[in-house]
Amino acid sequence: MNTEKEMNPEESLAIIHAMINKARFNFSRGSFYFITWGILLFIAAIFEYVAQQTQIEMFYLGWPIAGMVGGIASGIYGSKSRAQGPNTHLDKVYSAIWTTYFFTLIMLITSMVVNKINPGPYILLITGLPTFLTGYILAFRPLKLGGILFWGAGLFSMFFFSEFTSLIFGAVMLGGYLVPGLLMRQMKENV
Amino acid sequence: MFKPLDPLLHSPLRLAVMSLLVSVDEADFGFLKEKTESTAGNLSVQLSKLEEAKYISVTKGYKGKRPSTTCKITKVGETAFKAYVNSLNQYINPIK
Numbered sequence: 688m689n690t691e692k693e694m695n696p697e698e699s700l701a702i703i704h705a706m707i708n709k710a711r712f713n714f715s716r717g718s719f720y721f722i723t724w725g726i727l728l729f730i731a732a733i734f735e736y737v738a739q740q741t742q743i744e745m746f747y748l749g750w751p752i753a754g755m756v757g758g759i760a761s762g763i764y765g766s767k768s769r770a771q772g773p774n775t776h777l778d779k780v781y782s783a784i785w786t787t788y789f790f791t792l793i794m795l796i797t798s799m800v801v802n803k804i805n806p807g808p809y810i811l812l813i814t815g816l817p818t819f820l821t822g823y824i825l826a827f828r829p830l831k832l833g834g835i836l837f838w839g840a841g842l843f844s845m846f847f848f849s850e851f852t853s854l855i856f857g858a859v860m861l862g863g864y865l866v867p868g869l870l871m872r873q874m875k876e877n878v
Numbered sequence: 879m880f881k882p883l884d885p886l887l888h889s890p891l892r893l894a895v896m897s898l899l900v901s902v903d904e905a906d907f908g909f910l911k912e913k914t915e916s917t918a919g920n921l922s923v924q925l926s927k928l929e930e931a932k933y934i935s936v937t938k939g940y941k942g943k944r945p946s947t948t949c950k951i952t953k954v955g956e957t958a959f960k961a962y963v964n965s966l967n968q969y970i971n972p973i974k
Contacts, residue, residue, distance in 0.1 A: 696970050699883075703963065707897055772909060775901055779903070
């Protein structure tokens, strides 16, 4: 880049625009989390359904295992990503949204399990919020649709077919996380 | 009446650096070099000019065993950048 070249105002604005675009949210980096959690939670949901059908006592075991594997993978990937590039202001917003969601989720699951209530439909309902918000801020339609899918499936499984909540949960993980994640990964970096 | 453009920012490389730094918490030298497609020597000189004007702060340290230089925009830099963008808008849309 030429240092002291004479610029007109349009050229200056073009540089500002180009550089701000280069520092935008990295779609391919963000896709990792949706793909990883989509696959892990899908497997946990299917495991729960099959285990319940076959009378396996510890049918819930898939959830903590998926949570641990996903947590460790996300932590390692997050620290590697930070080494590769700086945090943008948008990265901080996403981090705040998903961290507050995570703590709400833990409190919700704990209180429901203690009260012997199936948390599945409620998890789906609150997962719609960060998913939709992320899609809205990124102007990325597949994630917005994913958020709506979570809300719809949450409401549906609250009132109908509660015995199939695990299956519904698994299907929504594919449509709400995995598919948007794969579409994100296809997008060029820093689009 | 047009406001004069800040000569420190009205230079392609320094403007590029400031535009990157306004978007992130902080950035290391390698990131700035890659995104601005500049040479290490040239970038280093321009960073020094921005630091002297207190538009950015530069911290030198180590990441593991490797030396690292981290840059962050200051409040003075943010204000100057906003004023520069406002002036540009006046030049481009003089009626407003």
